[in-house]
Amino acid sequence: MRGITLNYFLRRLGIFFLTIWIAGTIIWLIPHLAPGDPISAMVARLASRSGFVENSAEIIQGWKERFGLNDSLPVQYVRYLGNLVHLDFGYSMANFPTPVSELINQALPWTIGLLLIATMITFVLGNFLGAIMVWRRTPRMIKYLIPVGMMFTSLPSILAALFLAYVFSFLLNWFPLIGSYDMGMKPGLNGPFILSVIQHGTLPALSIVIVSFGYWTLGMRGMMITVEGEDYMSLARAKGLGPFYMLYRYMVRNAILPQITAFAITLGTLISGQVLVEYAFSYQGMGTVIYNAILNQDYPVIQGTSFILIVVTALAVLIIDLIYPLIDPRISYGAK
């Protein structure tokens, strides 16, 4: 491949697997370091709803035996690594007998659907605004308005969500307040259901967009300023190239590279969901699954979701590293 040697490729692949192993070990270790265990958490939940759990010691003992929690930590660790190799995350301890994969399969499409669209809108909007903030032809009023709009960036997403919910759902009644689709509607691949999903996803997506686009805007603005000061820009201007042509071919294309790297990493972390936004709109997604798993010390779910997050993020970085020479001909790894 252009700009990449076999040696570099193998080394990079090795780092990829090493990263996954180290991260996988950490996500196994951390929940085990915390006081308590998932079975005690389950008994605590039972006690909180019905006051007292009779014979809880036997229940705890039985379920610990079933999940292998009475085995020594090294035995549990080796079993965990073996399961990871087969991508078998086992059963959720808090939602037994539901497999971890089922919990993830159930929540992931909602998270990807919501966050992918929100992130893409944020990326395009943020970079567009960052670019036109620097472009000389941009009307002055717009240059003043963009920073005002960026004030939302300093808001936590939960506040933006509350604000949007209050205005557009409660006061104006334009969008539904909770859920991923209408109450009483049966999920299915049909027009009304899809429209309902879009309608329900609008406010959660907006609350992500308005608090995140500013980061892209500022990043792009900084890169554009750097690019604008380059000699080739002076040359382009001296050659009398059109302003749109210069903006797109000379400025944006050069400034966007670091943004694409950041975008790839952001895509990798998408699957962790947006806990607060999901909570605010009672939206079913990965954020809620992970939040509940942590709350219940549900080791298999914590490990399963984190592992996928790690693999996807590491994969995104690996791919970006490998395709960089294709995007930017000036970059080459290990090539003589």
Added chain:
Amino acid sequence: MKSRFKHLGLGIMLSLFALPLALNVVSAQTADVPREDTVIFDIDATSIASPTNFNDLVPGTNKNQGAHQAMWEPLFILNYETGKIDPYLGTAFTPNDKQDVWTLKLHDGIKWSDGVAFTSDDVVFTIQLLLDDKTKTLDNAANMQHWVKSVKKIDDTTVEFDLNLPNPRFQLDYFSVRIWGGLTIKPKHIWEGQDPTTFTFYDTAKGWPIGTGPYKLTSASPEQFVWDEDPNWWGAAAGFHALPEPKRLIWVVAGSETNKALLMSNHQLDSAMNITLGTLQAVQAKNPNAVAWVKDAPYSFADPCPRELEFNTEDPVWKDANLRKAVSLIIDRNQNIAIAYQGTTTPSTTMFVSYPGMNPFIDAITKAGEANDVVAHVEDGQKLIEAAGYAKNGSGIYEKDGKTLDVAIMVGNDTQEYVLSTNEIVEQLQQAGINASSNPVNGATGQNARQTGNYQAEWAWNTCGSVSEPWNSMNQLNVSYYKPAGEIATANYGRWNTDGAKAYSAIVDKMGSLPLGDASIPDLVAQAYKYIADETPIIPLVQAEKIVPFDTTYWTNWPTSDNAYIVPTTWWQNTFVILFNLHKAKPA
């Protein structure tokens, strides 16, 4: 050019704003049951992670998404207001004189929703399933194995339980929705041959899950469960009760308290679980049809688990009963209610919940002079501390041998009420000279610390259980549950194991063998309670409050203190009674 852009921009803006309005119309058209025929309930959770798991034999499986309120009917329902156990699927459950053989009589004509008859075979099958669970991991398996020697069918509607030990509370504790829910019977024709630990009891092609209730599951997702009325419900055909008026029930994850308030203000939620006073007032300002259990303060109904401060009686400092008694004297329950609860609950004078059925026992304790005062007696408390050799240091904190009098109060961190009440108590204790601190922990950490005795004091409700008789709560402090620190205890977490505790337990054991309603029980309660008052292993604080609002816009006759046909707990299995009593506010 400029004008063209201006018009284009305006058009885009209008389209964007018109889109949701158009979508609203489409969504409204898809609803096949009108709103006025639908009751919408709130599920108290962030989501139901496994919506297609209906195996409630696995501890922790969700049942309060409508499963045990609309589909799985109980055998009996305890009515807190009357103190009586009302029949449901069962018509009678009677013990022999020794209380070790119980005979259950079922209603005639009960049918599962798939048309198969519900008989004593289903009851025997379910109990035998639990008796055969050698791992004791199934819900109620350990309890049934503790009590039940054998279970047999007498005829299609009669079942006999032969117990290992006499148990006057066998029906009350396991089959009558004493708190939250009871043991639910499984359809033998579906469960037989299934692995009870991994079977999910969900298959839409086969019509699973099924129950005997008046509603059948239509759809399930992590955020909402839809239940539609079953016109063939056995109860209507057998003359048990007419079909409830609501055609559809929806349980939704409303989420935050803000969401509950906004939904209820807009009539999109008929019943919400437990909100704060401020939220109730905000809802009522927007929606005058919203009502609570009580019209005015305290607005709330008493949950069965009164709040208390519980000590680890083997803690090096707090093993001194006089110090624990001092804390009880220092705490002003009324102040705690005024500040932490905004006046929405009442103080406790004993360990018991203040239900009508508990009054004889509360009265006996009060008459014996063993009830705690609800106002503070700080000076009396301080005298007890000083008698134990403590003196105040320069910071106003009691100190002995260079060590301050510290107490870390563990409290669950998942609910505002818990933390607020604890913080207020910490403040009171600090002002009196005790270096108290709050230690909020999550459920797993708290459970582990509690069971192993790794704590000083806890704000909790670990003696919860009694709602119509006193034994259940009092038995939680029984020395038979005692375990040394480090070992797992399943009750008596405070490790109360003194001579007084032993004398107390002997009385409680005697009380436990008497039939429910025996005339000697109130006296025995007073005798036993003397040891609690003397040694103060627990300090009763306040009644547990729950503000449960209902919207009367679409549905009326919700349970309230003026119309107390049942407690307003729509997350409990007694919701069936509420459903039978609801009336449409706007008849078609």
